Amino acid sequence: MENAVSIINSKEKNSLSPQEIIFSLNTSSSGAYFTTDVGQHQMWAAQFLNVLPRHWLSSAGLGTMGYGLPAAIGAQVAHPDSTVVCISGDASFQMNLQELATISQYKLPIKIIIINNKWQGMVRQWQQAFYGQRYSHSNMECGSPNFQVLASAFGIDSRMLDNRDSIDDVLKICFDTQGPFLIDCQVTEDENCYPMVAPGKSNSQMIGVHKQTRSLNMNLVSSEDKLTNNIG
Numbered sequence: 001m002e003n004a005v006s007i008i009n010s011k012e013k014n015s016l017s018p019q020e021i022i023f024s025l026n027t028s029s030s031g032a033y034f035t036t037d038v039g040q041h042q043m044w045a046a047q048f049l050n051v052l053p054r055h056w057l058s059s060a061g062l063g064t065m066g067y068g069l070p071a072a073i074g075a076q077v078a079h080p081d082s083t084v085v086c087i088s089g090d091a092s093f094q095m096n097l098q099e100l101a102t103i104s105q106y107k108l109p110i111k112i113i114i115i116n117n118k119w120q121g122m123v124r125q126w127q128q129a130f131y132g133q134r135y136s137h138s139n140m141e142c143g144s145p146n147f148q149v150l151a152s153a154f155g156i157d158s159r160m161l162d163n164r165d166s167i168d169d170v171l172k173i174c175f176d177t178q179g180p181f182l183i184d185c186q187v188t189e190d191e192n193c194y195p196m197v198a199p200g201k202s203n204s205q206m207i208g209v210h211k212q213t214r215s216l217n218m219n220l221v222s223s224e225d226k227l228t229n230n231i232g
């Protein structure tokens with residue numbers, strides 16, 4: 001499994017892996033400006049997207065959830081003829097969702113991809129790995145809005161993506177649509193992001209570093225094996 005990346009969760013056949021959706025954006029929106037929020041989706045976007053120079057807008061280290069949508073608005077206003085894609089998380093998106101009104105008002109054709117794992121995934125991963133699976137305030141299932149209904153309330157078209165077979169079709173509809181578009185991607189809830197540095201450890205002790213490369217091989221790797229066996 002050397003030089004392999006964890007793209008597909010092998011446990012459930014037609015389940016949707018967040019990495020695979022993000023990887024698919026390379027084909028459907030090649031050359032776009034990409035913005036992200038903060039969390040696992042941000043890391044996977046950094047790992048799996050082929051981004052042109054000066055086309056990457058992400059708040060990076062000490063980053064701020066809620067950055068993605070207003071950053072996409074700025075990019076779209078600056079580059080009205082370019083494709084702008086906001087990759088967000090189900091929690092991050094709720095920090096600045098009122099900006100859907102701005103998008104609607106100015107008819108900005110921004111494409112919003114919500115990687116909806118029903119968790120503050122990055123927080124969940126840390127609680128799983130370093131806090132004895134004591135999950136505290138990281139589950140988003142109860143109380144999260146229906147993102148399609150939300151988009152519709154602002155007059156924005158949307159689709160739900162909940163299986164692998166539909167990825168290409170839903171992305172095509174999204175990028176063929178003239179105006180703004182939101183996709184609620186119902187991905188597997190328990191996918192983890194590597195490499196990662198444990199608290200108190202140095203970068204030379206990253207977990208999962210040898211397994212995670214920018215190779216595009218679509219191999220089946222269980223990330224739970226990596227976590228429980230602490231494979232580095």
Ligand SMILES: Cc1ncc(C[n+]2csc(CCOP(=O)(O)OP(=O)(O)O)c2C)c(N)n1
Binds near residue numbers: 088090
């Ligand atoms: C304003 C703000 N509050 C808290 C954090 C700490 N934080 C980093 S990632 C994260 C959870 C993000 O969840 P989600 O947007 O669903 O992304 P996922 O990790 O699930 O992809 C939190 C709370 C932050 N970066 N910014």
Ligand SMILES: [Mg+2]
Binds near residue numbers: 117119121
């Ligand atoms: Mg999430």
